[in-house]
Amino acid sequence: MKQLALVVFMALLVAGCDTNAVYKEYTDIEDGKWYIKNTPSFTFDIKDASIPYNIYYNLRNSLSYGYYNLYLTRYLRDSTGKELESRLDELILMDPKTGKPNGDGIGDIFDHKFLMKRNYRFPKPGQYTMQIRQYMRQDPLLNVLSVGITVEKAGAPN
Template sequence: MKGLRLLLCTVLLIGGCDTNAVYKEYTDIDDGKWYIKNAPSFTFEIADASQLYNIYYNLRNSVSYGYYNLYLTRYLRDASGKEIESRLDELILMDPKTGKPNGDGLGDLFDHKFLIKRNYRFPKPGKYTMQLKQYMRQDPLLNIMSVGITVEKATQAH
């Protein structure tokens, strides 16, 4: 039954309509155990550097996750591997007072989409890589099922 829920959740995520998305990718975390040494990388192409982009974290956790938050360090690098930016972010997965999970839930899994950068302009067209590391000082960090990013063209309405 758990496998069926995971499959259904994956199908719903992949089938979601992100019309402005230029890149959307997840990496599954084996057995929901995210080791510090496991730092998924996501490489994407930016064709139009004059366009503004919104960048998001995608995260899936089990309701059994032991904390209300998650600290991640992100590294953005250009095609040559030069680091453009690194930053530590705190993601709030549950209400700190009530413990009620944030995000969209299906069974015991919750999906989150957190804005990293709004109206970001890449320095030039080309390939970029975003690498993510968990920074919770628990190794492995339990009940994180998958992590990823979405890069979307920013709409001018904001």
């Protein structure tokens, strides 16, 4: 019971630090097996298109993850479903030479926050969807526990 209370407290503490976040969401990867067909989708509202936003990947993996990197393809769509962009990104989860994990870890679980887009200006206010697909070509990709995004107002203090 004490452990659960500690986890809830830590989650609230971390969530309270994102005061400039307008959206933050994770999708858990069932059994840590990320199938290529599994493309988590995140839908969020942009109320003010006159200001820039930073968009981040959020990723949680175990130390048993078999690679130092992770390739992801992202798709950004507007409320009509029109694709505004798609792009392949490489996230570096561990030092390629030493194997030392990047990110913040507790035990063998590590959390990462990678900048996806800096100072992005959405075309207009409205609803947008970001879809993420693993592109490692291992199916399923093992030991990825959750993936998500954060959308923050750029230039706001953390």
